[in-house]
Amino acid sequence: MARHRKYAEGRLSRVKITKSDLQVYCPVCTRCFAEDPELCPECASPRPGEAWLPIQDASYHYLGKELDGRYVVDRFIGAGATGDVYRAIGTRIQRPFALKIVDTRRYGRQDIEEELARRLQMEVDAMSRLRNPHVVNAYELIQISDQIFVMVMDFVDGVTLLERLEKIGRLEVAETVEIVRQVANGLHEAHQRGIIHRDIKPDNIMIEQMPASGVFARVLDFGIAYMVDSVRVTSGFRGTPLYASPEQCQSSGSLGPHSDVYSLGCVLFHLLTGRPPYSFDRALAVMEAHVEAPIPSLFDFISPAQVPAEFDELLRRMLAKDPSERPRDGGAVVRELDAISRALRSRGLEQPGPQVPRGTDTELGDQDTSVRAPAPMLPGSTLSRASDISEAKPPPAQRIVRLVASIALPERLLDPPRRISAQFVGPGGDYAVLADDSRQLHLIGLKTHLATMSFASVSGLLRAICVDAKRGDVYGGGDDHCVYRWSMGLTSGMPHKVVDVGAKILTLDCHPDGFKLVIGTADGRALIxxxxxxxxxxxYITGLKVLMVKFVPNSTRVLLGCESGRLGTVVIERGKVADSSQVVELEPLDSFPRCGAVGPGGDVAAILEGTGRLRVFDMIERSAFLRVEASYAPLRDLAFSSSGSLHALGLTDEDLQLWSIRQEQLVRHLSGMSSAATT
Known part of the structure; x- marks a missing residue:
């Protein structure tokens, strides 16, 4: 480590970490404050009990700290691709900053630590020269210790373009053009300075809603994602190659501004059609398509009445296999978009032809899918007569369940082969936690470059996993009747034994506030x-195995599922055990519940049955539900994100998969299908 330390100390001075005046924090949003308000100023959550939680009890190490007397850390934002992200307020410049804290030890290899430290400094040096407002700037790199660095960046208060796509499916043409033009504008200055992003994709584009000027796009992680890949070359092409250029998919390819143009073309295609240009269930097939497959047309997936033909022509140039045939850089894309806008105005077309109203059956039918699979009619649909079938076209299942990512399982799970006994997918599909038959846990990044982490084993086979994402704690339980707790930040040492419930544990869930667990057992009990x-x-006590338990947000209810397929909610009352008459029944399942998830508002639930069929329920109007045939996808767990999007974890013998489920469109049809679903 001496060479790494010498380099770091030669370029960076260490900063001093001290305590700030912030003493307590909100357990819901992690906002810190020194005063004692009744409501959290960030999320408006009421004060829990008589006092807010003391910062020293938080799982977030840097919460409430002051770095170098210049940055006061006042909120934990989340785990990024290369480190944890906090918000901080500048003491000299009173504005928020984002602090990405990178611990190079997470990769476990000295050569990677040294390369990562060197490239972090190079990236900050390069990006600090950019002044384009559509780029999230990096201002400086400071050092906490030999292996821990802090990148100071712009703080962006918005959502990623991926989150917006997952919520509404696809964007209108006018908004699409505005976003892509702004991103291309941000790329232009970088390209002029010889800087290539190399990882343009919807989750690297932040969207802010401005009070008076519409949306404002900013490019994230400028060069950082490629830097991480470059120091982990032994891992191969990691992540989702849906937006990678042909030259990125070939080891001999030469990268340049034209590579960013291609990736931006893939994003433009996705915004207009609701799907990337090439989508298959295996990453290698996607990469091969980028290199060899014909360039798709917009009008293979949407009506020509929805988008002017000029955009299809532009996309054919941006997605050209030969880099020399593409617009040469971000500036060229801006000019071409402006030329299209002028041509449309000259023809009196400020907007393209007739727009399809959002939420209609027409829009759902126009959106094609990523996965090539059978298209069975949705059971329970209103198409019940033979004449109806000949006159109407049901929405095929593959338009609802879409493969987002597929990565190889870690070698430690393949050699020797391990049987997965329990699994959990994190909110938004960012990561997965797997338990194997060696009684060990493994944390694997799905949307990030998070290195696989394995935790100490326990005495019994684990059959249930849940995660307290705010505190970074993993809970597991199984055959030895005990619930255990692991910390995501600590891979060594034995887990903490939480409680012995006296029976095999089949299912677990953690309350959103992190203070309670609900446990389902093989002897028919639901426990808090x-x-x-x-x-x-x-x-609740029943004579049947309790296979699924989920807290219902914003309520005192728990969603329960038993081996018979019975499904219902029960109110949590301290010291009271509910009987069957106090269970609010939902539509019974055709088989046992394999897993489930409840939306962040507590109004929608998704249940995966043992047959592989997925059901989406309206928790308010209990008769309204929809069956989705998803058995062709190897789904194993479900999770809603904070924005309401639904993801599923898929698992094959060799791959870990992330699936996106367009439940927002399905829910719009629940009320119309409820009468058919109950007949």
Whole structure:
């Protein structure tokens, strides 16, 4: 490590970490404050009990700290591709900053640590020269220790373009043009300075809604994602290659501004059609398509009435296999978009032809899909008569379940082959946690470059996993009747034994506030465990195995599923055990529940049955539900994101998959299908 230390100390001075005046924090959004308000100023959550939580009890190490007397860390934002991200307020310049704290030890190899430290400094040096407002700037790199660095960047208060796409499916032409033009504008200055992004994709583009000027796009992680890949070349092409240029998919390819133009063309295609240009269930097939497959037309997936033909012509140039046939850089893309806009105005077409209203059956039918699979009619649909079938076209299942990513399982799970006994997918599909038959846990990044982490094993086979994402704690339980807790930041040492419930544990869930667990057992009990008081209480007892338990957000209810297929909710009342008459029944399943998830508002639930069929329920109007045939996808777990999008974890013998489920469009049809679903 001496060479790494010498380099770092030669370029960076170490900063001093001290305590700030912030003393307490909100457990919901992690906002810190020194005063004692009734409501959190960030998320408006009420004060929990008599006092807010003390910062020293938080799982976020840098929360409430002051770095070098210049940055006061006041909120944990989340885990990024290369490190944890916090918000901080500048003491000299009173504005928020984003601090990405990178611990190079996470990769476990000295050569990677040294290369990562060197390239972090190079990237900050390069990006600090850019002044384009559509680029998230990096201002400086500071050092906490030999292996821990802090990148100071712009703080962006918005959502990623991927989150927006997952919420509404596809964008209108006018908004699409505005976003792509702004991104190309940001790329132009970088290209002029010889800087290539190399990872343009919807989740690297932030969208802010401005008060008076519409949307404002900013490019994230400028060069950082490629830097991480370049120091992990032994891992091969990692992540989702849906937006990679042909030259990126070939080891001999030469990268340049034309590579960013191609990736931006893939993003433009996705915004207009609701899907990337090439989508298959295996990453290698996608990469081969970028290199060899014909360039798709917009009008293979949407009506010519929805988008002017000029955009299809532009996309054919941006997606050209030969880099010399593409617009040469971001500036050229801006000029071509401006020329299209002028041509449309000259013809009196400020907007393209007739727009399809959002939420209609026409729009759902126009959106094609990523996965080539059978298209069975949705069971329970209103098409019940033979004459109806000949006159109407049901929405095929592959338009609803879409493969987002497919990565190879880590070698430690393949050699020797391990049987997966439990699995969990994190909110938004960012990561997965797997338990294998060696009784060990593994944390694997799905949307990020998070290195696989394995945790100490326990005495019994694990059958249930849940995660407290705010505190970074993983809970697991199984055959030895005990619930255990691991910390995501600590891979060594034995896990903490939380509670022994006296029976095999089949399912677990953690309350959004992180203070309670709900546990389902093989002897037919649903239990609540209070992590603060250590109190274990039954809330429901049945003669059947409890296979699924989920807290319902914004309520005191728990969603329960038993082996018979019975599904319902029960109210949590301290010291009381509900009987069958107090269970609010939902439409029974055709088979046992394999897993489930409840939306962040508590109004929608998704259940995966043992047959592989997926059901989406309206939790308010309990008769409204929709069956989705998804058995061709190897789904194993479900998760809603904070924005309401639904993801599923898929698992094959060799691959870990992330699937996106367009439940927002399905929910719009629930009320119209409820009468058919109950007949």
């Amino acid at each position: 465990y209070d992590l603060r008081t250590g109190r274990l209480e039954p809330i």
